[in-house]
Amino acid sequence: MASPPRQLALALDHGERLSREDFLSGPSNEVALAAIERWPDWPVGMLAIAGPAGSGKSHVASIWAALSGARILSARAMQTPMLPDALATGALVLEDCAPGGFDERALFHLLNLVREQKGYLLMTARTVPTLWEVALPDLSSRLRAMPAIPLSMPDDALLRAVMVKLFADRQLAVDENLVSYLLTRVGRSFAAVQEAVQTLDREALQRKRPVNRALAATLFRDPPS
Structure with missing residues:
Protein backbone atom coordinates (compact mmCIF):
# COMPACT_ATOMS: atom_id res chain seq x y z
CA MET A 1 0.00 0.00 0.00
CA LEU A 151 24.98 28.96 34.21
CA SER A 152 24.07 25.35 34.84
CA MET A 153 21.91 23.22 32.60
CA PRO A 154 18.16 23.78 33.13
CA ASP A 155 16.23 21.50 35.46
CA ASP A 156 13.13 19.51 34.49
CA ALA A 157 10.69 22.17 35.65
CA LEU A 158 12.32 24.89 33.55
CA LEU A 159 12.68 22.65 30.49
CA ARG A 160 9.03 21.71 30.81
CA ALA A 161 7.96 25.37 30.97
CA VAL A 162 10.15 26.27 27.99
CA MET A 163 8.75 23.40 25.93
CA VAL A 164 5.13 24.39 26.64
CA LYS A 165 5.93 27.98 25.73
CA LEU A 166 7.61 27.01 22.45
CA PHE A 167 4.57 24.99 21.47
CA ALA A 168 2.30 27.88 22.45
CA ASP A 169 4.39 30.26 20.31
CA ARG A 170 3.42 28.04 17.38
CA GLN A 171 -0.23 28.08 18.49
CA LEU A 172 -0.04 24.40 19.41
CA ALA A 173 -1.88 23.23 22.52
CA VAL A 174 -0.20 20.09 23.85
CA ASP A 175 -1.03 17.77 26.72
CA GLU A 176 1.07 16.69 29.66
CA ASN A 177 1.65 13.20 28.25
CA LEU A 178 3.45 14.59 25.21
CA VAL A 179 5.62 16.96 27.23
CA SER A 180 6.60 14.26 29.73
CA TYR A 181 7.40 11.83 26.91
CA LEU A 182 9.63 14.32 25.11
CA LEU A 183 11.52 15.36 28.22
CA THR A 184 12.87 11.82 28.59
CA ARG A 185 13.94 11.65 24.94
CA VAL A 186 15.59 14.95 24.08
CA GLY A 187 18.81 16.54 25.30
CA ARG A 188 18.89 18.51 28.52
CA SER A 189 19.26 21.92 26.92
CA PHE A 190 17.11 24.74 25.61
CA ALA A 191 18.51 24.12 22.13
CA ALA A 192 17.50 20.43 22.21
CA VAL A 193 13.98 21.30 23.37
CA GLN A 194 13.62 23.89 20.64
CA GLU A 195 14.80 21.43 17.99
CA ALA A 196 12.30 18.81 19.20
CA VAL A 197 9.41 21.27 19.00
CA GLN A 198 10.47 22.34 15.50
CA THR A 199 10.73 18.72 14.37
CA LEU A 200 7.29 17.78 15.70
CA ASP A 201 5.64 20.82 14.15
CA ARG A 202 7.28 20.23 10.79
CA GLU A 203 6.49 16.52 10.69
CA ALA A 204 2.88 17.12 11.74
CA LEU A 205 2.43 19.45 8.78
CA GLN A 206 4.11 17.09 6.35
CA ARG A 207 2.20 14.02 7.52
CA LYS A 208 -1.08 15.86 8.13
CA ARG A 209 -1.18 14.54 11.68
CA PRO A 210 -1.82 16.24 15.03
CA VAL A 211 1.06 17.08 17.33
CA ASN A 212 0.64 14.43 20.02
CA ARG A 213 2.40 11.62 21.83
CA ALA A 214 1.71 9.11 19.06
CA LEU A 215 3.55 11.24 16.52
CA ALA A 216 6.35 11.92 18.99
CA ALA A 217 6.77 8.17 19.51
CA THR A 218 7.52 7.70 15.82
CA LEU A 219 10.17 10.43 15.87
CA PHE A 220 11.77 10.08 19.30
CA ARG A 221 11.94 6.42 20.24
CA ASP A 222 14.93 6.27 22.54
CA PRO A 223 16.41 8.50 25.25
CA PRO A 224 19.48 10.49 24.14
CA SER A 225 22.77 8.70 24.67
Whole structure:
Protein backbone atom coordinates (compact mmCIF):
# COMPACT_ATOMS: atom_id res chain seq x y z
CA MET A 1 0.00 0.00 0.00
CA ALA A 2 1.41 3.36 -1.03
CA SER A 3 2.35 5.84 1.67
CA PRO A 4 0.14 8.92 1.91
CA PRO A 5 1.58 12.02 0.25
CA ARG A 6 3.62 14.28 2.52
CA GLN A 7 2.52 17.89 2.69
CA LEU A 8 5.17 20.49 1.99
CA ALA A 9 6.01 22.27 5.26
CA LEU A 10 6.25 26.01 4.75
CA ALA A 11 9.31 27.69 6.27
CA LEU A 12 7.40 29.99 8.56
CA ASP A 13 9.36 32.27 10.83
CA HIS A 14 9.40 30.67 14.26
CA GLY A 15 12.89 31.88 15.09
CA GLU A 16 14.29 31.81 18.58
CA ARG A 17 12.86 34.67 20.62
CA LEU A 18 15.44 36.29 22.85
CA SER A 19 13.56 39.13 24.52
CA ARG A 20 13.09 39.58 28.27
CA GLU A 21 9.42 38.62 27.90
CA ASP A 22 10.44 35.28 26.40
CA PHE A 23 12.94 34.47 29.15
CA LEU A 24 11.87 31.84 31.69
CA SER A 25 13.82 31.94 34.92
CA GLY A 26 14.82 29.03 37.12
CA PRO A 27 17.61 27.93 39.48
CA SER A 28 20.04 27.50 36.57
CA ASN A 29 19.87 31.09 35.36
CA GLU A 30 18.26 33.34 37.97
CA VAL A 31 21.56 34.68 39.35
CA ALA A 32 22.71 35.68 35.87
CA LEU A 33 19.39 37.34 35.11
CA ALA A 34 19.51 39.31 38.35
CA ALA A 35 23.02 40.55 37.53
CA ILE A 36 21.93 41.62 34.04
CA GLU A 37 18.97 43.53 35.42
CA ARG A 38 21.17 45.33 37.98
CA TRP A 39 23.01 47.04 35.13
CA PRO A 40 24.47 49.67 35.11
CA ASP A 41 25.24 49.01 38.77
CA TRP A 42 28.19 46.73 37.99
CA PRO A 43 31.23 47.06 40.28
CA VAL A 44 33.85 46.99 37.49
CA GLY A 45 31.74 47.49 34.36
CA MET A 46 32.49 43.97 33.12
CA LEU A 47 30.86 40.58 33.57
CA ALA A 48 31.33 37.08 32.17
CA ILE A 49 28.46 34.61 31.79
CA ALA A 50 29.70 31.03 31.45
CA GLY A 51 27.90 27.79 30.80
CA PRO A 52 27.67 24.78 28.49
CA ALA A 53 26.12 24.92 25.03
CA GLY A 54 22.37 25.25 25.28
CA SER A 55 22.35 26.75 28.78
CA GLY A 56 20.93 30.10 27.63
CA LYS A 57 23.99 32.37 27.46
CA SER A 58 22.91 34.05 24.23
CA HIS A 59 19.45 34.78 25.60
CA VAL A 60 20.90 36.44 28.70
CA ALA A 61 23.29 38.43 26.51
CA SER A 62 20.47 39.49 24.20
CA ILE A 63 18.44 40.81 27.14
CA TRP A 64 21.39 42.87 28.30
CA ALA A 65 22.07 44.16 24.80
CA ALA A 66 18.50 45.42 24.61
CA LEU A 67 18.84 47.11 28.02
CA SER A 68 22.22 48.69 27.39
CA GLY A 69 22.21 49.35 23.67
CA ALA A 70 25.24 47.09 23.36
CA ARG A 71 26.57 45.91 20.06
CA ILE A 72 27.30 42.18 19.71
CA LEU A 73 30.63 40.88 18.42
CA SER A 74 31.90 37.33 18.00
CA ALA A 75 35.17 36.81 19.87
CA ARG A 76 36.58 34.93 16.90
CA ALA A 77 36.01 37.96 14.64
CA MET A 78 37.50 40.47 17.10
CA GLN A 79 40.41 42.55 15.80
CA THR A 80 42.08 45.52 17.48
CA PRO A 81 41.28 48.14 14.77
CA MET A 82 37.53 47.47 15.01
CA LEU A 83 37.25 47.85 18.78
CA PRO A 84 36.53 51.61 19.01
CA ASP A 85 33.58 51.17 16.65
CA ALA A 86 32.42 48.03 18.45
CA LEU A 87 32.33 49.99 21.72
CA ALA A 88 30.78 53.10 20.15
CA THR A 89 27.58 52.82 22.21
CA GLY A 90 29.55 52.38 25.42
CA ALA A 91 28.52 48.75 25.78
CA LEU A 92 29.54 45.53 24.02
CA VAL A 93 28.65 41.83 24.13
CA LEU A 94 31.60 39.62 23.22
CA GLU A 95 30.14 36.21 22.37
CA ASP A 96 31.63 32.72 22.38
CA CYS A 97 34.95 33.47 24.05
CA ALA A 98 37.22 30.45 24.25
CA PRO A 99 40.98 30.14 24.81
CA GLY A 100 42.68 29.90 21.44
CA GLY A 101 39.59 31.26 19.72
CA PHE A 102 40.38 34.96 19.97
CA ASP A 103 43.24 37.42 19.52
CA GLU A 104 44.71 37.84 23.01
CA ARG A 105 46.16 41.27 22.30
CA ALA A 106 42.84 42.45 20.92
CA LEU A 107 41.03 41.26 24.05
CA PHE A 108 43.61 42.94 26.29
CA HIS A 109 43.15 46.15 24.32
CA LEU A 110 39.36 45.84 24.64
CA LEU A 111 39.52 45.42 28.41
CA ASN A 112 41.71 48.53 28.64
CA LEU A 113 39.38 50.46 26.36
CA VAL A 114 36.31 49.55 28.40
CA ARG A 115 38.02 50.69 31.57
CA GLU A 116 39.36 53.93 30.05
CA GLN A 117 36.01 54.89 28.56
CA LYS A 118 34.03 53.73 31.61
CA GLY A 119 32.07 51.47 29.31
CA TYR A 120 30.49 48.06 29.85
CA LEU A 121 31.42 44.62 28.59
CA LEU A 122 29.52 41.32 28.82
CA MET A 123 31.40 38.21 27.73
CA THR A 124 29.88 34.78 27.12
CA ALA A 125 31.90 31.58 27.26
CA ARG A 126 31.63 27.91 28.12
CA THR A 127 34.05 28.22 31.04
CA VAL A 128 34.79 31.07 33.43
CA PRO A 129 37.76 33.27 32.42
CA THR A 130 39.76 32.28 35.52
CA LEU A 131 40.17 28.83 33.94
CA TRP A 132 41.50 30.07 30.61
CA GLU A 133 45.11 29.48 29.67
CA VAL A 134 46.39 32.61 27.91
CA ALA A 135 49.91 33.59 26.92
CA LEU A 136 49.77 37.26 27.90
CA PRO A 137 50.40 37.62 31.66
CA ASP A 138 48.65 41.01 31.82
CA LEU A 139 45.58 39.57 30.12
CA SER A 140 45.54 36.63 32.52
CA SER A 141 45.61 39.06 35.44
CA ARG A 142 42.67 41.05 34.03
CA LEU A 143 40.63 37.93 33.42
CA ARG A 144 41.19 36.67 36.97
CA ALA A 145 39.76 39.95 38.26
CA MET A 146 36.63 39.80 36.10
CA PRO A 147 33.38 38.84 37.88
CA ALA A 148 31.85 35.70 36.40
CA ILE A 149 28.52 33.94 36.84
CA PRO A 150 28.14 30.30 35.82
CA LEU A 151 24.98 28.96 34.21
CA SER A 152 24.07 25.35 34.84
CA MET A 153 21.91 23.22 32.60
CA PRO A 154 18.16 23.78 33.13
CA ASP A 155 16.23 21.50 35.46
CA ASP A 156 13.13 19.51 34.49
CA ALA A 157 10.69 22.17 35.65
CA LEU A 158 12.32 24.89 33.55
CA LEU A 159 12.68 22.65 30.49
CA ARG A 160 9.03 21.71 30.81
CA ALA A 161 7.96 25.37 30.97
CA VAL A 162 10.15 26.27 27.99
CA MET A 163 8.75 23.40 25.93
CA VAL A 164 5.13 24.39 26.64
CA LYS A 165 5.93 27.98 25.73
CA LEU A 166 7.61 27.01 22.45
CA PHE A 167 4.57 24.99 21.47
CA ALA A 168 2.30 27.88 22.45
CA ASP A 169 4.39 30.26 20.31
CA ARG A 170 3.42 28.04 17.38
CA GLN A 171 -0.23 28.08 18.49
CA LEU A 172 -0.04 24.40 19.41
CA ALA A 173 -1.88 23.23 22.52
CA VAL A 174 -0.20 20.09 23.85
CA ASP A 175 -1.03 17.77 26.72
CA GLU A 176 1.07 16.69 29.66
CA ASN A 177 1.65 13.20 28.25
CA LEU A 178 3.45 14.59 25.21
CA VAL A 179 5.62 16.96 27.23
CA SER A 180 6.60 14.26 29.73
CA TYR A 181 7.40 11.83 26.91
CA LEU A 182 9.63 14.32 25.11
CA LEU A 183 11.52 15.36 28.22
CA THR A 184 12.87 11.82 28.59
CA ARG A 185 13.94 11.65 24.94
CA VAL A 186 15.59 14.95 24.08
CA GLY A 187 18.81 16.54 25.30
CA ARG A 188 18.89 18.51 28.52
CA SER A 189 19.26 21.92 26.92
CA PHE A 190 17.11 24.74 25.61
CA ALA A 191 18.51 24.12 22.13
CA ALA A 192 17.50 20.43 22.21
CA VAL A 193 13.98 21.30 23.37
CA GLN A 194 13.62 23.89 20.64
CA GLU A 195 14.80 21.43 17.99
CA ALA A 196 12.30 18.81 19.20
CA VAL A 197 9.41 21.27 19.00
CA GLN A 198 10.47 22.34 15.50
CA THR A 199 10.73 18.72 14.37
CA LEU A 200 7.29 17.78 15.70
CA ASP A 201 5.64 20.82 14.15
CA ARG A 202 7.28 20.23 10.79
CA GLU A 203 6.49 16.52 10.69
CA ALA A 204 2.88 17.12 11.74
CA LEU A 205 2.43 19.45 8.78
CA GLN A 206 4.11 17.09 6.35
CA ARG A 207 2.20 14.02 7.52
CA LYS A 208 -1.08 15.86 8.13
CA ARG A 209 -1.18 14.54 11.68
CA PRO A 210 -1.82 16.24 15.03
CA VAL A 211 1.06 17.08 17.33
CA ASN A 212 0.64 14.43 20.02
CA ARG A 213 2.40 11.62 21.83
CA ALA A 214 1.71 9.11 19.06
CA LEU A 215 3.55 11.24 16.52
CA ALA A 216 6.35 11.92 18.99
CA ALA A 217 6.77 8.17 19.51
CA THR A 218 7.52 7.70 15.82
CA LEU A 219 10.17 10.43 15.87
CA PHE A 220 11.77 10.08 19.30
CA ARG A 221 11.94 6.42 20.24
CA ASP A 222 14.93 6.27 22.54
CA PRO A 223 16.41 8.50 25.25
CA PRO A 224 19.48 10.49 24.14
CA SER A 225 22.77 8.70 24.67
